Amino acid sequence: VGQWGVIIATVDGGETWTLQRSDTSIDQPLFSVYFENARHGWAAGLWSLLLETDDGGHRWNVVKLPAPPGGGKADRNLYRIFADRAGTLYIAAEKGTVLRSRDHGASWEYRDTGNKGSLWTGTAASDGSLYVGGLLGHLYRSSDGGDSWTAIDSGSNGSITDLVAAGDQVLGVGLEGFVITGASGAARFTAKERLDRASLTALIVPDAGASAAKSAAKGATTP
Secondary structure (H helix, E strand, C coil): CCHHHCEEECCCCCCCCEEEECCCCCCCCEEEEEECCCCCEEEEEHHHCEEEECCCCCCCEECCCCCCCCCCCCCCCEEEEEECCCCCEEEEECCCEEEEECCCCCCCEEEECCCCCCEEEEEECCCCCEEEEEHHHCEEEECCCCCCCEEEECCCCCCEEEEEEECCEEEEEEHHHEEEEEECCCCECEEEECCCCCCEEEEECCCCCCCEEEECCCCCEEC
């Protein structure tokens, strides 16, 4: 997913790609996509753009979100959509907000982390804990399904761009080339920084458990 609300899909492991959606009438990019099975999925993006499909992406429908607390339009940027093992959906968003759906996307509610900055990413750990992170290294954990959030020391003040759960560990990457790691439930994470400080935008953890961080600045991978 990306610029102009584009969604492209592959069914052959990335050898070929098919355009599923594009809207050039408004530059409203999509930032994240998540599927709970082969047919049912969502894509989230700028100004509360949330799309849903129930046929594997052949058709995408706009989901109308409720007004945020305090009123006004639903126009917060939606950066990362993810789910926990129970199937509850979460979206890390701006203004320290996490959106939550307990009914497979039929309805959504806003949860406040206590932070005012943008949350760019989130993940669910194996013990059921939820983590969201974003600007200036801010990291938050919830142990009650998103009802309440606790600030965690990420070990860095660089913005967090991605979080991934791997076993009982939570790993993250961010701007200025840092990588954070911590045991789920820990009050403090540790951070290491690349010597070249190349910004890292995505983290992949293969089944074998090794991790690779993708650098946007230089296109390199860091084991």
